[in-house]
């Protein structure tokens with residue numbers, strides 16, 4: 001029997017590869033009736049084992065995708081060495097000039113999410129800041145373009161994002177949210193692009209903070225928290241002399257943890273001193289953190305996260321920005 005044959009999601013064979021041999025991919029990027037050309041694996045919840053879900057030549061049906069979604073399965077896995085082929089498949093989905101396939105916005109957003117995530121990882125991994133910022137600016141422009149299309153709905157976006165807590169996932173999600181919020185606030189297309197890029201860069205300084213602190217389960221002690229609080233300044237210092245980023249983008253990096261009544265960091269400045277783009281970043285940054293999986297707690301639902309933001313209210317956030325974000329979430 002060929003891999004995956006039969007109407008059921010039959011698991012064929014247990015793999016002996018280790019977790020590090022697999023890359024997660026979003027189910028939202030898979031087209032029904034098309035083969036990705038890669039073996040797709042599923043991770044068994046109880047045992048943590050990876051089992052073959054579909055062989056490389058066996059196409060997924062719409063039913064398969066709906067059944068996965070119905071079971072709350074948003075991720076499948078591919079072999080690590082298949083990463084470049086998966087990225088090539090995704091870029092084909094994003095290439096709107098191809099015209100050959102009519103790709104639904106949700107699928108494009110899913111593909112975009114994976115491509116941005118992968119590019120962000122390798123751009124920052126390269127340690128060549130010039131190249132990284134150039135790549136990130138291009139991605140910011142593409143992201144803003146897709147997210148602000150008329151046919152694109154906020155609900156599409158929430159469905160395709162990953163919600164684990166890692167700096168790159170967080171930065172990607174914050175950028176996607178910032179694009180939606182900036183468009184909702186009426187910024188021009190050019191500004192939405194710049195704000196999206198600022199969102200991708202906002203936590204750049206975290207790359208210089210010890211990962212053991214960033215991923216520590218539970219509360220940070222005073223010294224650890226002081227280390228974390230250095231990241232806006234570290235990121236700002238790295239980028240401040242660049243001529244290809246504007247003041248708003250730099251202040252998104254430097255001020256996204258500042259709060260309206262002055263209880264934020266690194267400076268403790270008040271509302272009138274905080275750049276409007278940093279206020280956008282502040283709202284979506286906290287919202288993203290609350291709706292993501294943390295080592296010590298489950299993600300909050302979107303409505304619960306909104307309640308938390310509202311409780312903080314004007315002490316922390318610009319109320320016009322918060323209201324706009326609320327209306328985007330509630331209409332999703």
Ligand SMILES: [Fe+2]
Nearest residue numbers: 202203231256
């Ligand atoms: Fe941050």
